[in-house]
Amino acid sequence: MSETEPTTNDAPELSRRPGRRRGRDDGKFGRYGGQYVPEALMPAIEELTDAYERYVLDNEDGFMDEFRERLADFGGRPTPLQRAERLSERYDREVYLKREDLLHGGAHKLNNALGQVLLAKYMGKERIVAETGAGQHGTATAMAAAHLDMPCEIYMGERDINRQRPNVFRMKLNGAEVNPVTAGRGTLKEAISETMRDWATTVENTHYVIGSVVGPHPFPVMVRDFQAVISEEARAQSIEKTGDLPTDVVACAGGGSNTMGSFAAFVDDESVALHAIEAGGSTLEVDEEAGVAPNSASLFAGEEGVLHGARTKLLQDSDGQIMESHSVSSGLDYAGVGPELAYLVDEGRVTPVAVDDDAALEGFHRLSNTEGIIPALETAHAFGYLEEHAEDLGERVVVTVSGRGDKDLESVIEETDKRDVAGAPDMSMFSGGI
Amino acid sequence: MPATGNSEALAAAFEGGPAYVPYLAVGDPDYDASLEYVEALDRGGADVIELGLPFSEPIAEGPTIQGAVVRSLEGGMTPDRFFAFVEKLDVDAPLVCMTYYNLIYQYGDGDGPRDFVEKAAEVGLEGFVVPDLPAEEADPLREACDEFGLDLVFIVAPTTTGDRLERIMSRVSGYVYVQARLGTTGAKSDVADSTTESLDRLREYDVPKAVGFGISSGEHAERIVAGGADGIIVGSALVDIVAEGVEADLSTEAVADRLESLSRELKAGAERGYAARTEAAESR
Incomplete structure (x- = not known):
């Protein structure tokens, strides 16, 4: 970010949002939050934190402007x-x-999925992975990835795949690969763990589009902001x-x-x-x-x-x-x-x-x-x-x-x-x- | 290698030759068989043994160790049974507990790591490896380890450099776990070249360097020790033997024999690597 004032009207307003200063520092909300992840993921998380601060908080290269424009044109915002x-x-x-x-x-899921897939593009990543439970975040991510022309793989528990076949079909229609997760009971928490494992192997070219305000910093503040x-x-x-x-x-x-x-x-x-x-x-x-x-x-x-x-x-x-x-x-x-x-x-x-x-x-x-x-x-x-x-x-x-x-x-x-x-x-x- | 940590037994394990550091998940596939298996590692020449306390969300583990975690949890493994297991175990090698932070944090009062560390010291554990605890969040556990005379091992990844490496190396004791490649745990037919680079980056730090992730044969062990490692950590290749035993319904004795024999192969490989390295250094 340059020393000059941000060019959009939104940025100063955004910076007053609660938790933002804490988020910029260390991702702690009182005693909660933090970055409890395997060491192999830390560089990716530091890179993502840097990208979040530059593109989302400081609107570098007009990231937030493009995000809002796409939310309006592709997403149909504002909603009534x-x-x-x-x-x-x-x-x-x-x-x-x-x-x-x-x-x-x-569903509201597109706000986050579109924001993160666009951020991945700004970061120069070449591939998207995401977890999904019922399939809502998976379908939103698959839509956003198709819209922004990014290869996309979705991890979904085997049991959820069987319960949510139409959503699996929607993801495939949008060109995403759906990888079944058989570990544990085959539901959302296993799918999150499995996506983190994929990311730990592929951090150099891959962004993990997490589906909620959970996970290590900066995900909770970033998803909240989207x-x-x-x-x-x-x-x-x-x-x-x-x-x-x-x-x-x-x-x-x-x-x-x-x-x-x-x-x-x-x-x-x-x-x-x-x-x-x-x-x-x-x-x-x-x-x-x-x-x-x-x-x-x-x-x-x-x-x-x-x-x-x-x-x-x-x-x-x-x-x-x-x-x-x-x-x-x-x-x-x-x-x-x-x-x-x-x-x-x-x-x-x-x-x-x-x-x-x-x-x-x-x-x-x-x-x-x-x-x-x-x-x-x-x-x-x-x-x-x-x-x-x-x-x-x-x-x-x-x-x-x-x-x-x-x-x-x-x-x-x-x-x-x-x-x-x-x-x-x-x-x-x-x-x-x- | 001088002692850099709290545990004399861990320091001694890395003196005078390469350390063979095997891992098994405790309670896999059941409590009694697991006792036999860990003792087989000891007979096979283990210098340190990493004992896995299974956590329901093992995000750093590949499919092999995930399988072990599921078997062990289904068999009823808990932190208290884990401690009882450690007390019952009859081995010479010093023992290190590998687990995830939530189990350490919740033990006892449920308000911090101290109770878990106190209990660990009482049953004779020498240290911890906690894959989901980065240096930034580790001070409470580090302090408890110092209070009770235990060591805290950290993992260094191929991507760990600069300030992060410095932060980790200022908190590590016992040994540093050098992750040979990106990703999760799991035996591989080949071992990554990034190991040598990682060892080079760590050369200036006065703490034993044990390399893990993917080592499955004596040949791997030889190459890694020849490349400068002070020890090798082997998990998935051993857990695979336990899993095969479950699948083929082998006797506990047969599985224990295979664990002992792979251990001998790995240890011999590490020693060949060490001899080659020493020879190269002398001829220089």
């Missing part, structure tokens, strides 16, 4: 902030929806539409990219309450013997530990072995969470709440049949929360619709059929496959 009429009436307060489901690809466009838009849109900031922002939390994206621009606005809605799964009880936590509520129920390069809150047993998490929504199904969120929760700035599978399914059906929006099962947790806690909220609530639910229809049919879900249509005619 829409008043939800029935929900506003139902809960007797103004409910606004930040419509990330309308972003290209149908996703922050959600709350930057929502903040401005709220002021424009209502003349004021919202009283509450509600966002679902798995690894935390949607959550941090939805909160980042509001963290300094002390009047705005921030609610992170985690997957409570079937129960918050854990089965130590089997190493299984039947939920993914690491902020709410997790303990401090070190996983995938960062110190954060984790679902782990008393020895420190990582638990297999569970949620009806595979996108929230992760045993860790971004270190900045862990920090904001400890500071009392973000309130974590766990919403169970049943309430999430009800939320899914409620939004579908009252507002005409079929949300992702991840998003549906936020609407489960609204139903249970609307009375605790202020008069203007923004809920991020992190993605659309088309990808979840098969599991919704199956899960709805198992239960008595309020407001759900009769799904029995579809169960057993459509």
Whole structure:
């Protein structure tokens, strides 16, 4: 960066965002964060930190300008902030929806994937690797890589590949290679470990596009900065539409990219309450013997530990072995969470709440049949929360619709059929496959 | 090689010849067989033994050691059983624990590495290798090691240079683990040339240099020691023998014999390399 003032109006505004100074120094958020990675990855991480500071923070070579332009033209930004009429009436307060489901690809994931693939190009890398759980980050990365003409390989647990065949097909349509991961239980955390192993072998020409605000510094701050466009838009849109900031922002939390994206621009606005809605799964009880936590509520129920390069809150047993998490929504199904969120929760700035599978399914059906929006099962947790806690909220609530639910229809049919879900249509005619 | 660390036994292991440093995951495939296997390494000439305490997310390991980790965890291995194993073990070689930081951090009070190190000292371990703990985050563990007289080994990769190398070398003790190539652990049919460059970079530092990642034969061992290494670290090639034993349903004795015999081959290779190096130095 030269000594002259940045040429865009955005850069000075960005530099005031919380955590930014800490991020530039050592990637610590209080006691959380850090760089717990094998030595072979450290040079790559130092190179990435340098690139993050130059291109993202300082807009060198107009990186952020190109990122925003591509988000608009390829991604379809800005996404609307829409008043939800029935929900506003139902809960007797103004409910606004930040419509990330309308972003290209149908979820907020493209914000990060496009940012990182573009950054890899600026860094002169020749190849992209990424992990994916349910396939949302994998499909977003494959789209971004095709758009920017970068070879791309996606690691996905074998079990997830079998559960999410349409997403595997989408990735292949966009020219990505999909590598099955057979280690462990074959889900997201094994896929992350395997992608880190690939990167440890190929750091010289490869960038790892991590899918959330997790991992070693600079990933948590960098992914937050790419996703922050959600709350930057929502903040401005709220002021424009209502003349004021919202009283509450509600966002679902798995690894935390949607959550941090939805909160980042509001963290300094002390009047705005921030609610992170985690997957409570079937129960918050854990089965130590089997190493299984039947939920993914690491902020709410997790303990401090070190996983995938960062110190954060984790679902782990008393020895420190990582638990297999569970949620009806595979996108929230992760045993860790971004270190900045862990920090904001400890500071009392973000309130974590766990919403169970049943309430999430009800939320899914409620939004579908009252507002005409079929949300992702991840998003549906936020609407489960609204139903249970609307009375605790202020008069203007923004809920991020992190993605659309088309990808979840098969599991919704199956899960709805198992239960008595309020407001759900009769799904029995579809169960057993459509 | 002068002693540079806390453990006299580790320092002695690198004196007067090349050190053969084998690794096995403890509890692979079960507790009792694993005891026999580690003792076989000792009979085969081990100078130091690295004992792996399995962690559920071993990000630095290739498929071979991942397999061992899964077998061991499924067999019920825990940090407490690991410590009991170390106490029960009847070997001459000094023992080093290789594990991931979360297990060290969570042990006891769950608020730092001290409890784990204290227990390790009590059962007779001499040091640690922690692949996911970079020098920047290592001070609490370094301090606990100094308090209880243990060593902390760091890994140096082919890409480690400049300030990073300096930071690591100011905190390392016992020996430095020189990673022979990029990537994760795993036996290879060839060993990378980057080893020689790494050894050259480390020459000025007064601590034993043990080379690992990919070594699987006596020939490899010979070449690496001839190239200046003070020791060789071998993991996956030994774990492969354990895995083959599981697959072919071999007796514990048969697997132990194979481990002992590969150990002898590796150790003999290292000694040939050392002799060649000494001869070359004398003829100069």
